[in-house]
Amino acid sequence: MKYIYDLHKTMLANNLILIYEGEFTQEITKSVLSMAERNMDSMGEESNIKRKVFNVMVECLQNIVKHSDEVDDHDSDQPSAIFMIGKSNTDYIITTGNPIKNENVDKVKGRLDKINGLDKDGLKQLYKEIIKGTEISEKGGAGLGFVDMARKSGNSLDYAFEQMNDKYSFFSLKSTISGQA
Amino acid sequence: MEILNLEGTEDTPKIILDQGNGIFEISGRSLPEDTAEFYEPILDWIKGYSQSPNDKTEFVFKLEYFNTASSKLILDVLSALEDIDGTSVLWYFHEDDEDMEEAGEEFSELVEIPFEFKTY
Structure with missing residues:
Protein backbone atom coordinates (compact mmCIF):
# COMPACT_ATOMS: atom_id res chain seq x y z
CA MET A 1 0.00 0.00 0.00
CA LYS A 2 3.04 2.27 0.17
CA TYR A 3 2.46 3.44 -3.41
CA ILE A 4 -0.55 5.41 -2.19
CA TYR A 5 1.56 7.45 0.18
CA ASP A 6 4.28 7.78 -2.47
CA LEU A 7 1.80 9.02 -5.03
CA HIS A 8 0.37 11.44 -2.50
CA LYS A 9 3.88 12.80 -1.78
CA THR A 10 4.69 13.01 -5.50
CA MET A 11 1.54 15.03 -6.11
CA LEU A 12 2.33 17.41 -3.26
CA ALA A 13 5.99 17.74 -4.29
CA ASN A 14 4.97 18.58 -7.87
CA ASN A 15 2.07 20.82 -6.80
CA LEU A 16 -0.39 18.69 -8.72
CA ILE A 17 -4.04 19.48 -8.16
CA LEU A 18 -5.57 16.88 -10.42
CA ILE A 19 -4.39 13.83 -12.32
CA TYR A 20 -6.56 11.82 -14.65
CA GLU A 21 -5.31 8.73 -16.39
CA GLY A 22 -7.25 6.43 -18.67
CA GLU A 23 -9.78 6.71 -21.44
CA PHE A 24 -10.52 10.17 -22.86
CA THR A 25 -13.95 11.03 -24.22
CA GLN A 26 -16.06 14.18 -24.50
CA GLU A 27 -17.96 13.13 -21.33
CA ILE A 28 -14.72 12.73 -19.40
CA THR A 29 -13.46 16.03 -20.79
CA LYS A 30 -16.55 17.76 -19.40
CA SER A 31 -16.11 16.10 -15.99
CA VAL A 32 -12.43 17.02 -15.75
CA LEU A 33 -13.21 20.60 -16.79
CA SER A 34 -15.91 21.00 -14.19
CA MET A 35 -13.68 19.55 -11.44
CA ALA A 36 -10.87 21.91 -12.35
CA GLU A 37 -13.29 24.86 -12.52
CA ARG A 38 -14.66 24.09 -9.06
CA ASN A 39 -11.13 23.77 -7.77
CA MET A 40 -10.19 27.21 -9.13
CA ASP A 41 -13.41 28.70 -7.77
CA SER A 42 -12.67 27.35 -4.31
CA MET A 43 -9.19 28.90 -4.47
CA GLY A 44 -10.81 32.22 -5.39
CA GLU A 45 -8.96 32.44 -8.69
CA GLU A 46 -9.44 35.54 -10.84
CA SER A 47 -11.87 35.14 -13.69
CA ASN A 48 -9.44 36.03 -16.50
CA ILE A 49 -6.92 33.44 -15.26
CA LYS A 50 -9.71 30.88 -14.89
CA ARG A 51 -10.78 31.51 -18.47
CA LYS A 52 -7.24 31.06 -19.81
CA VAL A 53 -6.74 27.85 -17.84
CA PHE A 54 -10.13 26.56 -19.00
CA ASN A 55 -9.22 27.43 -22.58
CA VAL A 56 -5.91 25.59 -22.55
CA MET A 57 -7.47 22.60 -20.76
CA VAL A 58 -10.16 22.23 -23.42
CA GLU A 59 -7.65 22.25 -26.26
CA CYS A 60 -5.39 19.75 -24.44
CA LEU A 61 -8.22 17.38 -23.61
CA GLN A 62 -9.83 17.57 -27.05
CA ASN A 63 -6.42 17.06 -28.66
CA ILE A 64 -6.16 13.78 -26.80
CA VAL A 65 -9.72 12.76 -27.63
CA LYS A 66 -9.09 13.45 -31.31
CA HIS A 67 -5.43 12.70 -31.89
CA SER A 68 -4.14 10.21 -29.36
CA ASP A 69 -3.18 7.08 -31.28
CA GLU A 70 -4.76 3.91 -30.03
CA VAL A 71 -2.05 1.50 -28.97
CA ASP A 72 -3.26 -1.76 -30.50
CA ASP A 73 -1.53 -3.99 -28.00
CA HIS A 74 -4.24 -6.22 -26.67
CA ASP A 75 -2.07 -7.82 -24.02
CA SER A 76 -1.57 -4.49 -22.42
CA ASP A 77 -4.08 -2.77 -20.20
CA GLN A 78 -1.95 0.34 -20.11
CA PRO A 79 -4.17 3.39 -20.05
CA SER A 80 -3.81 5.46 -23.17
CA ALA A 81 -3.30 8.97 -21.88
CA ILE A 82 -2.71 11.20 -18.88
CA PHE A 83 -3.84 14.72 -18.01
CA MET A 84 -2.49 16.75 -15.11
CA ILE A 85 -3.04 20.19 -13.73
CA GLY A 86 -0.74 21.72 -11.18
CA LYS A 87 -0.22 25.05 -9.51
CA SER A 88 3.12 26.47 -8.56
CA ASN A 89 2.94 29.83 -6.81
CA THR A 90 0.74 31.79 -9.20
CA ASP A 91 1.35 29.65 -12.30
CA TYR A 92 -0.94 26.93 -13.57
CA ILE A 93 0.79 24.06 -15.31
CA ILE A 94 -1.25 21.88 -17.63
CA THR A 95 0.38 18.69 -18.80
CA THR A 96 -0.77 15.91 -21.07
CA GLY A 97 0.84 12.70 -22.21
CA ASN A 98 -0.35 10.29 -24.88
CA PRO A 99 1.06 7.77 -27.32
CA ILE A 100 1.50 8.80 -30.92
CA LYS A 101 2.80 6.82 -33.85
CA ASN A 102 6.54 7.18 -34.40
CA GLU A 103 5.92 8.28 -37.97
CA ASN A 104 3.99 11.33 -36.68
CA VAL A 105 6.65 12.54 -34.26
CA ASP A 106 8.50 14.76 -36.73
CA LYS A 107 5.30 16.38 -37.95
CA VAL A 108 4.11 17.25 -34.44
CA LYS A 109 7.58 18.38 -33.39
CA GLY A 110 7.82 20.60 -36.46
CA ARG A 111 4.51 22.30 -35.69
CA LEU A 112 5.46 22.91 -32.06
CA ASP A 113 8.89 24.29 -33.00
CA LYS A 114 7.31 26.62 -35.52
CA ILE A 115 4.82 27.89 -32.92
CA ASN A 116 7.51 28.29 -30.26
CA GLY A 117 9.56 30.38 -32.68
CA LEU A 118 6.79 32.95 -33.13
CA ASP A 119 6.03 36.03 -31.06
CA LYS A 120 2.55 37.33 -30.19
CA ASP A 121 1.98 38.93 -33.61
CA GLY A 122 3.43 35.95 -35.45
CA LEU A 123 1.03 33.63 -33.63
CA LYS A 124 -1.90 35.90 -34.49
CA GLN A 125 -0.91 35.80 -38.16
CA LEU A 126 -0.53 32.03 -38.12
CA TYR A 127 -3.93 31.68 -36.43
CA LYS A 128 -5.56 33.78 -39.15
CA GLU A 129 -3.82 31.88 -41.94
CA ILE A 130 -4.93 28.52 -40.57
CA ILE A 131 -8.53 29.56 -39.87
CA LYS A 132 -8.92 31.02 -43.37
CA GLY A 133 -7.33 28.04 -45.05
CA THR A 134 -8.58 24.93 -43.33
CA GLU A 135 -11.50 22.68 -43.58
CA ILE A 136 -12.31 20.80 -40.40
CA SER A 137 -10.26 17.60 -40.55
CA GLU A 138 -11.78 14.14 -40.46
CA LYS A 139 -10.96 13.97 -36.79
CA GLY A 140 -12.83 17.22 -36.18
CA GLY A 141 -9.84 19.43 -35.51
CA ALA A 142 -9.19 22.74 -37.16
CA GLY A 143 -5.40 22.55 -36.72
CA LEU A 144 -5.55 25.51 -34.38
CA GLY A 145 -5.20 23.83 -30.99
CA PHE A 146 -1.47 24.28 -30.38
CA VAL A 147 -1.51 27.84 -31.74
CA ASP A 148 -4.37 28.74 -29.43
CA MET A 149 -2.67 27.14 -26.43
CA ALA A 150 0.46 29.19 -27.07
CA ARG A 151 -1.55 32.38 -27.54
CA LYS A 152 -3.80 31.97 -24.51
CA SER A 153 -1.04 30.82 -22.17
CA GLY A 154 1.39 33.48 -23.39
CA ASN A 155 4.21 30.97 -22.99
CA SER A 156 5.97 28.53 -25.27
CA LEU A 157 4.87 24.91 -25.28
CA ASP A 158 7.31 22.50 -23.66
CA TYR A 159 7.32 19.03 -25.10
CA ALA A 160 9.13 15.69 -25.07
CA PHE A 161 8.88 12.44 -27.02
CA GLU A 162 9.94 9.16 -25.41
CA GLN A 163 10.10 6.19 -27.70
CA MET A 164 7.89 3.40 -26.28
CA ASN A 165 8.65 0.73 -28.90
CA ASP A 166 9.16 0.48 -32.67
CA LYS A 167 5.63 1.77 -33.32
CA TYR A 168 4.81 4.37 -30.67
CA SER A 169 6.28 7.29 -28.83
CA PHE A 170 4.91 8.91 -25.72
CA PHE A 171 4.21 12.57 -26.39
CA SER A 172 4.33 14.87 -23.34
CA LEU A 173 3.18 18.46 -23.62
CA LYS A 174 3.28 21.19 -21.01
CA SER A 175 1.66 24.64 -21.02
CA THR A 176 2.18 27.23 -18.33
CA ILE A 177 -0.35 29.95 -17.61
CA SER A 178 1.19 32.70 -15.57
CA GLY A 179 -1.03 34.07 -12.87
CA GLN A 180 -0.95 37.77 -12.19
CA ALA A 181 2.08 38.85 -10.20
CA MET B 1 -38.44 30.69 -41.99
CA GLU B 2 -39.10 28.36 -39.13
CA ILE B 3 -37.58 29.49 -35.83
CA LEU B 4 -34.41 27.65 -34.83
CA ASN B 5 -34.21 27.57 -31.06
CA LEU B 6 -31.66 25.39 -29.26
CA GLU B 7 -31.17 25.45 -25.52
CA GLY B 8 -27.58 25.89 -24.40
CA THR B 9 -25.75 23.08 -22.61
CA GLU B 10 -22.42 22.89 -20.82
CA ASP B 11 -20.68 22.29 -24.16
CA THR B 12 -23.02 23.77 -26.78
CA PRO B 13 -24.24 27.36 -27.16
CA LYS B 14 -27.79 28.63 -27.01
CA ILE B 15 -29.10 29.45 -30.48
CA ILE B 16 -32.05 31.63 -31.45
CA LEU B 17 -32.67 32.32 -35.12
CA ASP B 18 -36.04 34.03 -35.44
CA GLN B 19 -36.71 35.98 -38.62
CA GLN B 51 -33.07 33.68 -49.97
CA SER B 52 -35.43 36.35 -48.55
CA PRO B 53 -33.80 38.10 -45.61
CA ASN B 54 -35.08 41.00 -43.51
CA ASP B 55 -33.92 44.51 -44.48
CA LYS B 56 -31.63 44.48 -41.47
CA THR B 57 -29.99 41.52 -39.76
CA GLU B 58 -28.22 42.21 -36.51
CA PHE B 59 -26.47 39.00 -35.54
CA VAL B 60 -25.53 38.77 -31.87
CA PHE B 61 -22.59 36.75 -30.57
CA LYS B 62 -22.48 36.62 -26.79
CA LEU B 63 -20.03 33.83 -26.17
CA GLU B 64 -18.45 33.01 -22.86
CA TYR B 65 -16.06 30.53 -24.39
CA PHE B 66 -15.45 28.72 -27.67
CA ASN B 67 -12.84 26.14 -28.64
CA THR B 68 -10.65 26.30 -31.73
CA ALA B 69 -12.80 23.84 -33.70
CA SER B 70 -15.79 26.15 -33.08
CA SER B 71 -13.83 29.20 -34.20
CA LYS B 72 -13.62 27.72 -37.70
CA LEU B 73 -17.39 27.18 -37.75
CA ILE B 74 -18.05 30.68 -36.38
CA LEU B 75 -16.05 31.98 -39.34
CA ASP B 76 -18.27 29.83 -41.60
CA VAL B 77 -21.37 31.43 -40.02
CA LEU B 78 -19.91 34.90 -40.58
CA SER B 79 -18.98 34.05 -44.17
CA ALA B 80 -22.55 32.91 -44.82
CA LEU B 81 -23.85 36.20 -43.33
CA GLU B 82 -21.45 38.22 -45.47
CA ASP B 83 -23.63 37.61 -48.54
CA ILE B 84 -26.75 39.04 -46.87
CA ASP B 85 -27.30 42.78 -47.38
CA GLY B 86 -27.92 44.83 -44.24
CA THR B 87 -26.08 42.44 -41.93
CA SER B 88 -24.15 43.64 -38.91
CA VAL B 89 -22.61 41.83 -35.98
CA LEU B 90 -22.95 42.73 -32.34
CA TRP B 91 -20.06 41.06 -30.53
CA TYR B 92 -20.39 40.91 -26.76
CA PHE B 93 -17.52 40.15 -24.43
CA HIS B 94 -17.18 40.13 -20.68
CA GLU B 95 -15.57 43.40 -19.60
CA ASP B 96 -12.39 41.72 -18.35
CA ASP B 97 -12.17 39.18 -21.18
CA GLU B 98 -9.53 40.60 -23.50
CA ASP B 99 -9.18 37.31 -25.36
CA MET B 100 -12.86 37.33 -26.36
CA GLU B 101 -12.58 40.98 -27.43
CA GLU B 102 -9.51 40.15 -29.52
CA ALA B 103 -11.25 37.11 -31.02
CA GLY B 104 -14.08 39.39 -32.18
CA GLU B 105 -11.62 41.85 -33.65
CA GLU B 106 -9.90 39.07 -35.56
CA PHE B 107 -13.19 37.82 -36.98
CA SER B 108 -14.06 41.38 -38.00
CA GLU B 109 -10.79 41.51 -39.97
CA LEU B 110 -11.61 38.27 -41.78
CA VAL B 111 -15.07 39.21 -43.12
CA GLU B 112 -16.67 42.25 -44.70
CA ILE B 113 -19.35 42.85 -42.09
CA PRO B 114 -19.58 45.84 -39.75
CA PHE B 115 -18.92 44.80 -36.15
CA GLU B 116 -20.04 46.59 -33.03
CA PHE B 117 -18.45 45.65 -29.72
CA LYS B 118 -20.19 45.72 -26.36
CA THR B 119 -19.31 44.53 -22.90
CA TYR B 120 -21.64 42.66 -20.57
Missing part, protein backbone atom coordinates in the same frame (compact mmCIF):
# COMPACT_ATOMS: atom_id res chain seq x y z
CA GLY B 20 -40.20 37.19 -37.57
CA ASN B 21 -38.92 38.86 -34.39
CA GLY B 22 -35.57 39.79 -35.91
CA ILE B 23 -33.58 37.87 -33.28
CA PHE B 24 -30.37 36.17 -34.37
CA GLU B 25 -28.20 35.09 -31.48
CA ILE B 26 -25.50 32.61 -30.49
CA SER B 27 -24.55 32.68 -26.81
CA GLY B 28 -22.84 30.67 -24.10
CA ARG B 29 -20.18 28.01 -24.45
CA SER B 30 -19.20 26.25 -27.63
CA LEU B 31 -17.00 23.17 -27.34
CA PRO B 32 -19.09 20.40 -28.87
CA GLU B 33 -17.65 16.99 -29.59
CA ASP B 34 -18.55 17.28 -33.25
CA THR B 35 -18.46 20.95 -34.16
CA ALA B 36 -19.33 20.53 -37.82
CA GLU B 37 -22.41 18.47 -36.96
CA PHE B 38 -23.59 20.98 -34.33
CA TYR B 39 -23.26 23.99 -36.64
CA GLU B 40 -24.74 22.33 -39.73
CA PRO B 41 -28.41 23.23 -38.97
CA ILE B 42 -27.33 26.81 -38.19
CA LEU B 43 -25.52 27.15 -41.51
CA ASP B 44 -28.49 25.57 -43.30
CA TRP B 45 -30.87 28.00 -41.61
CA ILE B 46 -28.77 30.99 -42.67
CA LYS B 47 -28.59 29.67 -46.22
CA GLY B 48 -32.40 29.45 -46.30
CA TYR B 49 -32.78 32.87 -44.68
CA SER B 50 -30.47 34.46 -47.27
Whole structure:
Protein backbone atom coordinates (compact mmCIF):
# COMPACT_ATOMS: atom_id res chain seq x y z
CA MET A 1 0.00 0.00 0.00
CA LYS A 2 3.04 2.27 0.17
CA TYR A 3 2.46 3.44 -3.41
CA ILE A 4 -0.55 5.41 -2.19
CA TYR A 5 1.56 7.45 0.18
CA ASP A 6 4.28 7.78 -2.47
CA LEU A 7 1.80 9.02 -5.03
CA HIS A 8 0.37 11.44 -2.50
CA LYS A 9 3.88 12.80 -1.78
CA THR A 10 4.69 13.01 -5.50
CA MET A 11 1.54 15.03 -6.11
CA LEU A 12 2.33 17.41 -3.26
CA ALA A 13 5.99 17.74 -4.29
CA ASN A 14 4.97 18.58 -7.87
CA ASN A 15 2.07 20.82 -6.80
CA LEU A 16 -0.39 18.69 -8.72
CA ILE A 17 -4.04 19.48 -8.16
CA LEU A 18 -5.57 16.88 -10.42
CA ILE A 19 -4.39 13.83 -12.32
CA TYR A 20 -6.56 11.82 -14.65
CA GLU A 21 -5.31 8.73 -16.39
CA GLY A 22 -7.25 6.43 -18.67
CA GLU A 23 -9.78 6.71 -21.44
CA PHE A 24 -10.52 10.17 -22.86
CA THR A 25 -13.95 11.03 -24.22
CA GLN A 26 -16.06 14.18 -24.50
CA GLU A 27 -17.96 13.13 -21.33
CA ILE A 28 -14.72 12.73 -19.40
CA THR A 29 -13.46 16.03 -20.79
CA LYS A 30 -16.55 17.76 -19.40
CA SER A 31 -16.11 16.10 -15.99
CA VAL A 32 -12.43 17.02 -15.75
CA LEU A 33 -13.21 20.60 -16.79
CA SER A 34 -15.91 21.00 -14.19
CA MET A 35 -13.68 19.55 -11.44
CA ALA A 36 -10.87 21.91 -12.35
CA GLU A 37 -13.29 24.86 -12.52
CA ARG A 38 -14.66 24.09 -9.06
CA ASN A 39 -11.13 23.77 -7.77
CA MET A 40 -10.19 27.21 -9.13
CA ASP A 41 -13.41 28.70 -7.77
CA SER A 42 -12.67 27.35 -4.31
CA MET A 43 -9.19 28.90 -4.47
CA GLY A 44 -10.81 32.22 -5.39
CA GLU A 45 -8.96 32.44 -8.69
CA GLU A 46 -9.44 35.54 -10.84
CA SER A 47 -11.87 35.14 -13.69
CA ASN A 48 -9.44 36.03 -16.50
CA ILE A 49 -6.92 33.44 -15.26
CA LYS A 50 -9.71 30.88 -14.89
CA ARG A 51 -10.78 31.51 -18.47
CA LYS A 52 -7.24 31.06 -19.81
CA VAL A 53 -6.74 27.85 -17.84
CA PHE A 54 -10.13 26.56 -19.00
CA ASN A 55 -9.22 27.43 -22.58
CA VAL A 56 -5.91 25.59 -22.55
CA MET A 57 -7.47 22.60 -20.76
CA VAL A 58 -10.16 22.23 -23.42
CA GLU A 59 -7.65 22.25 -26.26
CA CYS A 60 -5.39 19.75 -24.44
CA LEU A 61 -8.22 17.38 -23.61
CA GLN A 62 -9.83 17.57 -27.05
CA ASN A 63 -6.42 17.06 -28.66
CA ILE A 64 -6.16 13.78 -26.80
CA VAL A 65 -9.72 12.76 -27.63
CA LYS A 66 -9.09 13.45 -31.31
CA HIS A 67 -5.43 12.70 -31.89
CA SER A 68 -4.14 10.21 -29.36
CA ASP A 69 -3.18 7.08 -31.28
CA GLU A 70 -4.76 3.91 -30.03
CA VAL A 71 -2.05 1.50 -28.97
CA ASP A 72 -3.26 -1.76 -30.50
CA ASP A 73 -1.53 -3.99 -28.00
CA HIS A 74 -4.24 -6.22 -26.67
CA ASP A 75 -2.07 -7.82 -24.02
CA SER A 76 -1.57 -4.49 -22.42
CA ASP A 77 -4.08 -2.77 -20.20
CA GLN A 78 -1.95 0.34 -20.11
CA PRO A 79 -4.17 3.39 -20.05
CA SER A 80 -3.81 5.46 -23.17
CA ALA A 81 -3.30 8.97 -21.88
CA ILE A 82 -2.71 11.20 -18.88
CA PHE A 83 -3.84 14.72 -18.01
CA MET A 84 -2.49 16.75 -15.11
CA ILE A 85 -3.04 20.19 -13.73
CA GLY A 86 -0.74 21.72 -11.18
CA LYS A 87 -0.22 25.05 -9.51
CA SER A 88 3.12 26.47 -8.56
CA ASN A 89 2.94 29.83 -6.81
CA THR A 90 0.74 31.79 -9.20
CA ASP A 91 1.35 29.65 -12.30
CA TYR A 92 -0.94 26.93 -13.57
CA ILE A 93 0.79 24.06 -15.31
CA ILE A 94 -1.25 21.88 -17.63
CA THR A 95 0.38 18.69 -18.80
CA THR A 96 -0.77 15.91 -21.07
CA GLY A 97 0.84 12.70 -22.21
CA ASN A 98 -0.35 10.29 -24.88
CA PRO A 99 1.06 7.77 -27.32
CA ILE A 100 1.50 8.80 -30.92
CA LYS A 101 2.80 6.82 -33.85
CA ASN A 102 6.54 7.18 -34.40
CA GLU A 103 5.92 8.28 -37.97
CA ASN A 104 3.99 11.33 -36.68
CA VAL A 105 6.65 12.54 -34.26
CA ASP A 106 8.50 14.76 -36.73
CA LYS A 107 5.30 16.38 -37.95
CA VAL A 108 4.11 17.25 -34.44
CA LYS A 109 7.58 18.38 -33.39
CA GLY A 110 7.82 20.60 -36.46
CA ARG A 111 4.51 22.30 -35.69
CA LEU A 112 5.46 22.91 -32.06
CA ASP A 113 8.89 24.29 -33.00
CA LYS A 114 7.31 26.62 -35.52
CA ILE A 115 4.82 27.89 -32.92
CA ASN A 116 7.51 28.29 -30.26
CA GLY A 117 9.56 30.38 -32.68
CA LEU A 118 6.79 32.95 -33.13
CA ASP A 119 6.03 36.03 -31.06
CA LYS A 120 2.55 37.33 -30.19
CA ASP A 121 1.98 38.93 -33.61
CA GLY A 122 3.43 35.95 -35.45
CA LEU A 123 1.03 33.63 -33.63
CA LYS A 124 -1.90 35.90 -34.49
CA GLN A 125 -0.91 35.80 -38.16
CA LEU A 126 -0.53 32.03 -38.12
CA TYR A 127 -3.93 31.68 -36.43
CA LYS A 128 -5.56 33.78 -39.15
CA GLU A 129 -3.82 31.88 -41.94
CA ILE A 130 -4.93 28.52 -40.57
CA ILE A 131 -8.53 29.56 -39.87
CA LYS A 132 -8.92 31.02 -43.37
CA GLY A 133 -7.33 28.04 -45.05
CA THR A 134 -8.58 24.93 -43.33
CA GLU A 135 -11.50 22.68 -43.58
CA ILE A 136 -12.31 20.80 -40.40
CA SER A 137 -10.26 17.60 -40.55
CA GLU A 138 -11.78 14.14 -40.46
CA LYS A 139 -10.96 13.97 -36.79
CA GLY A 140 -12.83 17.22 -36.18
CA GLY A 141 -9.84 19.43 -35.51
CA ALA A 142 -9.19 22.74 -37.16
CA GLY A 143 -5.40 22.55 -36.72
CA LEU A 144 -5.55 25.51 -34.38
CA GLY A 145 -5.20 23.83 -30.99
CA PHE A 146 -1.47 24.28 -30.38
CA VAL A 147 -1.51 27.84 -31.74
CA ASP A 148 -4.37 28.74 -29.43
CA MET A 149 -2.67 27.14 -26.43
CA ALA A 150 0.46 29.19 -27.07
CA ARG A 151 -1.55 32.38 -27.54
CA LYS A 152 -3.80 31.97 -24.51
CA SER A 153 -1.04 30.82 -22.17
CA GLY A 154 1.39 33.48 -23.39
CA ASN A 155 4.21 30.97 -22.99
CA SER A 156 5.97 28.53 -25.27
CA LEU A 157 4.87 24.91 -25.28
CA ASP A 158 7.31 22.50 -23.66
CA TYR A 159 7.32 19.03 -25.10
CA ALA A 160 9.13 15.69 -25.07
CA PHE A 161 8.88 12.44 -27.02
CA GLU A 162 9.94 9.16 -25.41
CA GLN A 163 10.10 6.19 -27.70
CA MET A 164 7.89 3.40 -26.28
CA ASN A 165 8.65 0.73 -28.90
CA ASP A 166 9.16 0.48 -32.67
CA LYS A 167 5.63 1.77 -33.32
CA TYR A 168 4.81 4.37 -30.67
CA SER A 169 6.28 7.29 -28.83
CA PHE A 170 4.91 8.91 -25.72
CA PHE A 171 4.21 12.57 -26.39
CA SER A 172 4.33 14.87 -23.34
CA LEU A 173 3.18 18.46 -23.62
CA LYS A 174 3.28 21.19 -21.01
CA SER A 175 1.66 24.64 -21.02
CA THR A 176 2.18 27.23 -18.33
CA ILE A 177 -0.35 29.95 -17.61
CA SER A 178 1.19 32.70 -15.57
CA GLY A 179 -1.03 34.07 -12.87
CA GLN A 180 -0.95 37.77 -12.19
CA ALA A 181 2.08 38.85 -10.20
CA MET B 1 -38.44 30.69 -41.99
CA GLU B 2 -39.10 28.36 -39.13
CA ILE B 3 -37.58 29.49 -35.83
CA LEU B 4 -34.41 27.65 -34.83
CA ASN B 5 -34.21 27.57 -31.06
CA LEU B 6 -31.66 25.39 -29.26
CA GLU B 7 -31.17 25.45 -25.52
CA GLY B 8 -27.58 25.89 -24.40
CA THR B 9 -25.75 23.08 -22.61
CA GLU B 10 -22.42 22.89 -20.82
CA ASP B 11 -20.68 22.29 -24.16
CA THR B 12 -23.02 23.77 -26.78
CA PRO B 13 -24.24 27.36 -27.16
CA LYS B 14 -27.79 28.63 -27.01
CA ILE B 15 -29.10 29.45 -30.48
CA ILE B 16 -32.05 31.63 -31.45
CA LEU B 17 -32.67 32.32 -35.12
CA ASP B 18 -36.04 34.03 -35.44
CA GLN B 19 -36.71 35.98 -38.62
CA GLY B 20 -40.20 37.19 -37.57
CA ASN B 21 -38.92 38.86 -34.39
CA GLY B 22 -35.57 39.79 -35.91
CA ILE B 23 -33.58 37.87 -33.28
CA PHE B 24 -30.37 36.17 -34.37
CA GLU B 25 -28.20 35.09 -31.48
CA ILE B 26 -25.50 32.61 -30.49
CA SER B 27 -24.55 32.68 -26.81
CA GLY B 28 -22.84 30.67 -24.10
CA ARG B 29 -20.18 28.01 -24.45
CA SER B 30 -19.20 26.25 -27.63
CA LEU B 31 -17.00 23.17 -27.34
CA PRO B 32 -19.09 20.40 -28.87
CA GLU B 33 -17.65 16.99 -29.59
CA ASP B 34 -18.55 17.28 -33.25
CA THR B 35 -18.46 20.95 -34.16
CA ALA B 36 -19.33 20.53 -37.82
CA GLU B 37 -22.41 18.47 -36.96
CA PHE B 38 -23.59 20.98 -34.33
CA TYR B 39 -23.26 23.99 -36.64
CA GLU B 40 -24.74 22.33 -39.73
CA PRO B 41 -28.41 23.23 -38.97
CA ILE B 42 -27.33 26.81 -38.19
CA LEU B 43 -25.52 27.15 -41.51
CA ASP B 44 -28.49 25.57 -43.30
CA TRP B 45 -30.87 28.00 -41.61
CA ILE B 46 -28.77 30.99 -42.67
CA LYS B 47 -28.59 29.67 -46.22
CA GLY B 48 -32.40 29.45 -46.30
CA TYR B 49 -32.78 32.87 -44.68
CA SER B 50 -30.47 34.46 -47.27
CA GLN B 51 -33.07 33.68 -49.97
CA SER B 52 -35.43 36.35 -48.55
CA PRO B 53 -33.80 38.10 -45.61
CA ASN B 54 -35.08 41.00 -43.51
CA ASP B 55 -33.92 44.51 -44.48
CA LYS B 56 -31.63 44.48 -41.47
CA THR B 57 -29.99 41.52 -39.76
CA GLU B 58 -28.22 42.21 -36.51
CA PHE B 59 -26.47 39.00 -35.54
CA VAL B 60 -25.53 38.77 -31.87
CA PHE B 61 -22.59 36.75 -30.57
CA LYS B 62 -22.48 36.62 -26.79
CA LEU B 63 -20.03 33.83 -26.17
CA GLU B 64 -18.45 33.01 -22.86
CA TYR B 65 -16.06 30.53 -24.39
CA PHE B 66 -15.45 28.72 -27.67
CA ASN B 67 -12.84 26.14 -28.64
CA THR B 68 -10.65 26.30 -31.73
CA ALA B 69 -12.80 23.84 -33.70
CA SER B 70 -15.79 26.15 -33.08
CA SER B 71 -13.83 29.20 -34.20
CA LYS B 72 -13.62 27.72 -37.70
CA LEU B 73 -17.39 27.18 -37.75
CA ILE B 74 -18.05 30.68 -36.38
CA LEU B 75 -16.05 31.98 -39.34
CA ASP B 76 -18.27 29.83 -41.60
CA VAL B 77 -21.37 31.43 -40.02
CA LEU B 78 -19.91 34.90 -40.58
CA SER B 79 -18.98 34.05 -44.17
CA ALA B 80 -22.55 32.91 -44.82
CA LEU B 81 -23.85 36.20 -43.33
CA GLU B 82 -21.45 38.22 -45.47
CA ASP B 83 -23.63 37.61 -48.54
CA ILE B 84 -26.75 39.04 -46.87
CA ASP B 85 -27.30 42.78 -47.38
CA GLY B 86 -27.92 44.83 -44.24
CA THR B 87 -26.08 42.44 -41.93
CA SER B 88 -24.15 43.64 -38.91
CA VAL B 89 -22.61 41.83 -35.98
CA LEU B 90 -22.95 42.73 -32.34
CA TRP B 91 -20.06 41.06 -30.53
CA TYR B 92 -20.39 40.91 -26.76
CA PHE B 93 -17.52 40.15 -24.43
CA HIS B 94 -17.18 40.13 -20.68
CA GLU B 95 -15.57 43.40 -19.60
CA ASP B 96 -12.39 41.72 -18.35
CA ASP B 97 -12.17 39.18 -21.18
CA GLU B 98 -9.53 40.60 -23.50
CA ASP B 99 -9.18 37.31 -25.36
CA MET B 100 -12.86 37.33 -26.36
CA GLU B 101 -12.58 40.98 -27.43
CA GLU B 102 -9.51 40.15 -29.52
CA ALA B 103 -11.25 37.11 -31.02
CA GLY B 104 -14.08 39.39 -32.18
CA GLU B 105 -11.62 41.85 -33.65
CA GLU B 106 -9.90 39.07 -35.56
CA PHE B 107 -13.19 37.82 -36.98
CA SER B 108 -14.06 41.38 -38.00
CA GLU B 109 -10.79 41.51 -39.97
CA LEU B 110 -11.61 38.27 -41.78
CA VAL B 111 -15.07 39.21 -43.12
CA GLU B 112 -16.67 42.25 -44.70
CA ILE B 113 -19.35 42.85 -42.09
CA PRO B 114 -19.58 45.84 -39.75
CA PHE B 115 -18.92 44.80 -36.15
CA GLU B 116 -20.04 46.59 -33.03
CA PHE B 117 -18.45 45.65 -29.72
CA LYS B 118 -20.19 45.72 -26.36
CA THR B 119 -19.31 44.53 -22.90
CA TYR B 120 -21.64 42.66 -20.57
